Amino acid sequence: MSKTLNNFSSIREKVSHGKITVDLTTSISKLSLRNPTVLASGILGSSYSLLKRVEDAGAGALTTKTITRDPREGYVNPVFVDLGYGYLNAIGLRNPGAEEFSKELSRATKNIQIPIITSIGGSKFEEFIFVAEKMLEAGCDALELNLSCPHVDGYGLDVGLDAKLTCEIIKQLKSVSSKPIFAKISLHQSQKNLLEKYINAGLDGITAINALKGLAISIEALSPILSNVIGGLSGPCIKPVALAIVYEIHREFPDIPIIGVGGIQSPEDAIEMILVGASAVGIGSAIVRKDLKIFMEIIDGIERFLLDNGFKSVKELIGYINRR
Amino acid sequence: MNIHDNLLGREWVDRQHFDCFSSKYVIGEVYEIRQLTQTIREYNARLKEDMEPVPGQFAMLWIPRVGEIPLSFADYSKQTARLIISRVGRVTSYIHENISKGSKILLRGPLGRGFTIHSKRSCLLIGGGYGLAPLYYLAKILKENNCRLKTLLGFKHSEDVFYVNEFGQVSEVHVSTEDGGKGFKGTVIDMLEKIFKEEESFDVVYACGREEMLMRVVQECVKRNIDVEISLERQIKCGLGICGSCSIEPLGLRVCRDGPVFKGDILLQIKESEIESDGEKICLRH
Ligand SMILES: Cc1cc2nc3c(=O)[nH]c(=O)nc-3n(C[C@H](O)[C@H](O)[C@H](O)COP(=O)(O)OP(=O)(O)OC[C@H]3O[C@@H](n4cnc5c(N)ncnc54)[C@H](O)[C@@H]3O)c2cc1C
Ligand SMILES: Cc1cc2nc3c(=O)[nH]c(=O)nc-3n(C[C@H](O)[C@H](O)[C@H](O)COP(=O)(O)O)c2cc1C
Ligand code: FES
Numbered sequence: 305m306s307k308t309l310n311n312f313s314s315i316r317e318k319v320s321h322g323k324i325t326v327d328l329t330t331s332i333s334k335l336s337l338r339n340p341t342v343l344a345s346g347i348l349g350s351s352y353s354l355l356k357r358v359e360d361a362g363a364g365a366l367t368t369k370t371i372t373r374d375p376r377e378g379y380v381n382p383v384f385v386d387l388g389y390g391y392l393n394a395i396g397l398r399n400p401g402a403e404e405f406s407k408e409l410s411r412a413t414k415n416i417q418i419p420i421i422t423s424i425g426g427s428k429f430e431e432f433i434f435v436a437e438k439m440l441e442a443g444c445d446a447l448e449l450n451l452s453c454p455h456v457d458g459y460g461l462d463v464g465l466d467a468k469l470t471c472e473i474i475k476q477l478k479s480v481s482s483k484p485i486f487a488k489i490s491l492h493q494s495q496k497n498l499l500e501k502y503i504n505a506g507l508d509g510i511t512a513i514n515a516l517k518g519l520a521i522s523i524e525a526l527s528p529i530l531s532n533v534i535g536g537l538s539g540p541c542i543k544p545v546a547l548a549i550v551y552e553i554h555r556e557f558p559d560i561p562i563i564g565v566g567g568i569q570s571p572e573d574a575i576e577m578i579l580v581g582a583s584a585v586g587i588g589s590a591i592v593r594k595d596l597k598i599f600m601e602i603i604d605g606i607e608r609f610l611l612d613n614g615f616k617s618v619k620e621l622i623g624y625i626n627r628r
Numbered sequence: 629m630n631i632h633d634n635l636l637g638r639e640w641v642d643r644q645h646f647d648c649f650s651s652k653y654v655i656g657e658v659y660e661i662r663q664l665t666q667t668i669r670e671y672n673a674r675l676k677e678d679m680e681p682v683p684g685q686f687a688m689l690w691i692p693r694v695g696e697i698p699l700s701f702a703d704y705s706k707q708t709a710r711l712i713i714s715r716v717g718r719v720t721s722y723i724h725e726n727i728s729k730g731s732k733i734l735l736r737g738p739l740g741r742g743f744t745i746h747s748k749r750s751c752l753l754i755g756g757g758y759g760l761a762p763l764y765y766l767a768k769i770l771k772e773n774n775c776r777l778k779t780l781l782g783f784k785h786s787e788d789v790f791y792v793n794e795f796g797q798v799s800e801v802h803v804s805t806e807d808g809g810k811g812f813k814g815t816v817i818d819m820l821e822k823i824f825k826e827e828e829s830f831d832v833v834y835a836c837g838r839e840e841m842l843m844r845v846v847q848e849c850v851k852r853n854i855d856v857e858i859s860l861e862r863q864i865k866c867g868l869g870i871c872g873s874c875s876i877e878p879l880g881l882r883v884c885r886d887g888p889v890f891k892g893d894i895l896l897q898i899k900e901s902e903i904e905s906d907g908e909k910i911c912l913r914h
Binding site (some may be wrong): 343346347348349350351353354356357369378380381382384386388394395398478515522524527529531588590591592595628 | 652655688690693694695696697728732734736806864865866867869870871872873875877878879882885
């Protein structure tokens, strides 16, 4: 335990340079983050030990892999393509299932100090509720409904488009727990009226965006590369899409906290995302090129930006361009 | 010291430039196939682009519409790659049955971290089964670096024995079979214990093969304060350290990115610290 605390305090929240102090903390609904970096769902979030490693690497919060009621093997290889300008994945929601994962999560919530957001998925009301209850029992700090997985039929995107079902899930979860509920959305669910319904049902925050639908072909093989043919597009090429969606959501719903995800590869990308309205930024594909040191690179870069530009806190930057 | 800091220390990062590897498919054409045992074949392919792997690194071999599997480089020079493929399941059976001379193959890599290459040292290589693959390429490179080599090859039955002559060209070789049909009768660990009893000493030990064997090798080496590196396997999906599928639990080490080659002493260090904080034993099998 003392080892964990040492690691924790070694990553700074407030930094003093001479007389000037900058505050890197932020919050998303009831969650307090030591800095605005969040591990995105599906990235190294399938076991306690990997989550712990990302905490040690500096992250402000963690999102787990999307967990379903039953274990899922996922699709056969190839499941990941490096396109150069981005990545395509069709892992197929590979996860150990709610029962098995709740053991990992219990260990994680005991030994990890930063907030843990559990991503949950399903194709039916009962499935979502079953998984949510298991995860809440295991002590997670918030739930993220995966309404937007682009490559698994009946999960993700299909659920997200069924507004009535989504609202029922949100209402039910709000009635049994006080923990914040977030929705992970993609391009397709960013319409104002849909989000308004979720928010009226009690939604506490939005994670945007998920990977976008994509396909890669090898002309040498005369074949799609992914075994599932269709996958999710992530990485640098989706950043402008993510920025636009976060910008619009923040403009429409300025009181709803947003975790901005999509193509964040550097401190500059993270600052852009915060300027358009994100309270925190999700880090996913960047780990391919930069590995876990990406977290400290972004944290250090934000700190330098604040100091160089006379800002005192990350909070001052959130939605800055919308206020001009 | 935190084990992951140790693992990501300068020595590892500097040796293999991790930020800039590519994961695009390189096309190759198979020009020679050799049947090594009843279930193991060697495939030699000419590639359109250079991959320049370090011994111990691997590639993902994609067979369109069938699957994609991780394979070690068994040899490499100037756009020619050698793969040794053991028939164990769906994709490897397909390869044995359908890939022939002239077939096109698609590889992405090199991936992961390979073995440390020393020069002018005394090295012991220990392997079994298709674990010989990365060791052969390693032996060739160590030999070029003027190392003194001894190789122990362990097999179950005498008909499983392969690559003795190939290793013989770059190293002193000792073979063991459990049925005693060829070489020393017993396991490769029995042979290792015998060699250590004869007071022979080495600067570095490299091993690749079944995990029970590897853990025994590490224990024997750590007792004697000898540096040891081992290559491990898990289910590889992305191959790039992002999906978490290949994690060695409960250590959080990714075979595809932090490995597949790990320092033996790091493994034991991790084990001790894990036992301290959680009272839990490490399970290396999945
Ligand atoms: C870094 C690394 C290097 C390897 N090098 C070689 C090599 O040089 N030569 C060689 O013959 N084999 C090597 N392997 C093992 C090889 O990848 C598997 O035997 C192969 O993937 C099995 O595929 P399959 O479809 O024929 O078997 P399956 O029908 O899928 O299953 C048979 C067995 O193979 C294992 N396996 C299946 N898929 C994978 C996977 N993606 N990753 C790891 N294990 C798997 C399963 O656990 C199972 O026990 C290596 C594995 C790793 C991780
Ligand atoms: C390999 C991989 C697996 C993913 N799995 C999930 C998942 O299980 N649930 C989810 O909500 N999003 C998942 N995503 C989407 C990411 O969380 C993120 O929204 C997306 O990749 C865009 O961010 P990036 O450009 O930083 O990667 C996955 C992405 C990748 C690359
Ligand atoms: S295979 Fe995806 S992290 Fe190693």
